[in-house]
Amino acid sequence: MEDYNFKLNKFDNNTFELLLINSWKKETLLKDIKALEKTNLSKNSQLIVDFETLKECDSCSIIYLISFFKTFQNITIKNLNTYEKIYKFYEKHYQDNNFKLEEKGHFVEDIGKKTYELYLSSINFIEFVGKVVYFFIYSLMNPRKMRLKAMFKYIDTSAVNALFIVGITSFLIGVVIAYQGSVQLEKFGANIFIVEMVSITMFREISPLVTAIVIAGRSASSYTAEIGAMKITEEIDAMRTMNFEPTLFLTLPRIFALVISLPLLVFFSDVIGIFGGMVISYIDLNISFWEFINRLGQEIPLKHFVIGISKSVFFGIAIALIGCYRGFQVQNNTTSIGKYTTISVVNAIFVVIALNAIFSVIFTEIGI
Numbered sequence: 464m465e466d467y468n469f470k471l472n473k474f475d476n477n478t479f480e481l482l483l484i485n486s487w488k489k490e491t492l493l494k495d496i497k498a499l500e501k502t503n504l505s506k507n508s509q510l511i512v513d514f515e516t517l518k519e520c521d522s523c524s525i526i527y528l529i530s531f532f533k534t535f536q537n538i539t540i541k542n543l544n545t546y547e548k549i550y551k552f553y554e555k556h557y558q559d560n561n562f563k564l565e566e567k568g569h570f571v572e573d574i575g576k577k578t579y580e581l582y583l584s585s586i587n588f589i590e591f592v593g594k595v596v597y598f599f600i601y602s603l604m605n606p607r608k609m610r611l612k613a614m615f616k617y618i619d620t621s622a623v624n625a626l627f628i629v630g631i632t633s634f635l636i637g638v639v640i641a642y643q644g645s646v647q648l649e650k651f652g653a654n655i656f657i658v659e660m661v662s663i664t665m666f667r668e669i670s671p672l673v674t675a676i677v678i679a680g681r682s683a684s685s686y687t688a689e690i691g692a693m694k695i696t697e698e699i700d701a702m703r704t705m706n707f708e709p710t711l712f713l714t715l716p717r718i719f720a721l722v723i724s725l726p727l728l729v730f731f732s733d734v735i736g737i738f739g740g741m742v743i744s745y746i747d748l749n750i751s752f753w754e755f756i757n758r759l760g761q762e763i764p765l766k767h768f769v770i771g772i773s774k775s776v777f778f779g780i781a782i783a784l785i786g787c788y789r790g791f792q793v794q795n796n797t798t799s800i801g802k803y804t805t806i807s808v809v810n811a812i813f814v815v816i817a818l819n820a821i822f823s824v825i826f827t828e829i830g831i
Contacts, residue, residue, distance in 0.1 A: 467498045478509040483517040487524035496527065510535045515542035525549055529557050591788050595718070598711045613716040614723075621682045622724030626731065628681075629674055633665075633732040636673060637739025640664055645747040654748040658758040661740030666767040670732040672819050675778035678725060679811035683786035686717055687807040690790025691800040699791075714787040721779035729775040733768065766831055774822050778815050785811045 468491065470482040487495065504510065512532065514520075520528075525546070532538050543550055602608050644660045690713055693699050699709050737759070744750040789807035793799045 468495050469499070471502055471504075476509070477505070477507070478511065479504060480511045480513060482513045482515075483520075483528075485517075486519035487517065487528075488519065488521050489523040492524050492527060495524075499531065504535075506534055507536060509537045510539070512538065512540045513542055514540070514544060514546055517546070520546055522549070522553070525553050526557070529554050533557070588788055591791070592784065594710050595714055595784065598708065598715060599718075602711065602715060608711060609719075610712060610716045613712075614719045617717050617720030618724045620685070621678065621720055622728055625678060625681055625728065629677055629728055629732055630735045632673055632677060633670060633736040634739040636669055637661060637665060637736035638743050640669070640736075641740035641743035642747065645743060649748065654744075654750060655754075655758065657740070657744050657748060657750065658755055659762060661744070662737060662759050662763045663767050665733055665736040665740070666763070666771045668771070668819070668823070670736055671729050671771045671774045671778065672815065674728050674732045675725065675775065675782065675815040675819075676812055678721065678728065678779075679782050679815055680808055682717075682721060683782050683789075683807045683811040684804050686783065686786030687790040687793070687804045688800055690787060691793030691803060694791065694793050695795055695797065695800070709791070714783075717787055718780060718783040721783045722776055725775045725779035725782075726772045729772055733771065770822075770826060770831070774819065777818055777822075781814045781818060782811045785814060 468483065468485040468487055470484060472480040472482065474480065510532075512528075529550070532540070540550075641657060641661050644657050645654070648654055648656055648660070690699075693713075699713075702709055702712065741750075741752050741755045744755055745752060786807050789803045789810070793803050
């Protein structure tokens with residue numbers, strides 16, 4: 464076997480030594496493979512592989528040798544030397560079998576799996592919320608631990624930069640409500656009641672809901688993407704190594720930012736939405752701005768405004784929690800950022816709508 468890049472020595476007790484020599488390259492690999500197959504080594508043999516005299520070995524040859532060695536039950540590899548790193552790398556990622564398509568499960572089995580996954584996800588989210596509550600109390604007891612600069616930064620990105628889109632959306636919705644309401648009220652000669660229709664609707668339901676949905680689309684996605692990118696680049700692991708708690712440094716400033724900024728945005732939305740209604744009332748129903756404002760102050764109870772503002776606080780907490788939670792779920796690959804960002808936005812919007820429905824039922828039942 465001198466013409467090949469290996470020597471095979473036989474010892475007693477069914478033991479063989481495979482001595483790799485010269486250079487193993489893809490150009491001569493096929494010849495060496497055929498020569499090794501002709502040796503007809505038993506898979507039960509004790510094989511000792513020695514890399515000491517090997518001069519050169521490329522990746523193709525390493526992968527083949529790994530696959531060849533996998534067929535033996537008793538094998539000893541020695542003197543890897545400079546090839547140890549590349550050998551260990553390919554051995555770690557070597558696949559014994561071809562990938563198989565996963566068989567489609569039964570309908571009931573799929574329901575069970577999804578239910579169990581939902582259960583695990585709920586447990587993880589509750590654990591995350593508990594950690595946030597713990598560090599919230601801890602930050603109240605240790606005010607110096609609060610990252611005020613970071614909080615103001617998130618207020619700027621979450622609220623100030625969202626003023627334009629919130630204002631345009633609220634104005635258009637106020638116009639639509641007033642325009643559609645004016646058509647119906649004019650039939651009954653009840654033009655002046657357009658004030659109650661626009662004001663109560665905007666204060667109580669539309670402004671908090673629309674503003675929260677806009678912020679859910681902007682802030683929940685950005686929170687997930689930012690924290691997810693930090694996780695991929697191992698910045699979060701570095702924070703833990705340096706004894707910085709990610710919940711305290713990444714999650715709480717974002718929650719505080721939305722708790723402060725969302726009620727202010729709702730107030731801004733109320734003003735712009737009602738202004739849109741005033742414009743249509745003046746154009747279609749000949750109700751002047753001054754008359755609209757006077758009736759607003761006399762006939763609209765303050766409770767509707769307070770209800771809308773109070774709901775926005777809970778919306779802000781929910782949006783920030785979901786955005787941060789999904790960010791920490793991002794795995795160490797770039798595709799998962801898009802996946803969890805999408806999930807974050809969908810979850811945040813759904814939770815906002817669900818909370819709004821729950822609040823509506825509760826407030827109606829208790830008579831406010």
